[in-house]
Amino acid sequence: xxxxxxxxxxxxxxxDACCGRLHRGAVPAVTAEQLMRARYAAYALxxxxxxxxxxxxxxxxxxxxxxxxxxxxxxxxxxxxxxGPDDQEGEVAFVAHYRTAGGAGELRERSRFTRRAGRWVYVxxxxxxxxR
Numbered sequence: 001x002x003x004x005x006x007x008x009x010x011x012x013x014x015x016d017a018c019c020g021r022l023h024r025g026a027v028p029a030v031t032a033e034q035l036m037r038a039r040y041a042a043y044a045l046x047x048x049x050x051x052x053x054x055x056x057x058x059x060x061x062x063x064x065x066x067x068x069x070x071x072x073x074x075x076x077x078x079x080x081x082x083x084g085p086d087d088q089e090g091e092v093a094f095v096a097h098y099r100t101a102g103g104a105g106e107l108r109e110r111s112r113f114t115r116r117a118g119r120w121v122y123v124x125x126x127x128x129x130x131x132r
Contacts, residue, residue: 008044009037032083032090032113044072
């Protein structure tokens with residue numbers, strides 16, 4: 001992705017100034033929401049290494065291959081609970097929009113995050129995929 005293109009996470013900044021810095025490992029996520037946005041952008045861009053590094057090893061699946069034919073098209077953050085720069089745990093509720101050969105869809109999730117060795121990591125989430 002060109003670094004000056006808008007970031008897929010929906011921020012008003014370029015990919016390079018937003019999630020690109022996290023994907024490259026130049027800076028860590030400061031908040032749980034920032035990590036969640038960077039993980040969404042990683043899914044959208046196929047940054048599997050970042051997804052692996054940002055997932056708690058206790059809950060990380062062995063296979064992180066993307067779903068074939070799925071394109072992530074937008075993100076809406078609905079709610080955050082804790083997860084700030086001084087917190088140890090946090091939750092972020094969001095809707096991630098996608099497109100497949102079968103049409104448009106959305107994934108709703110309330111994700112849980114924790115700090116591990118001082119860095120935010122994704123633990124797990126309660127997902128709801130609405131029926132079409």
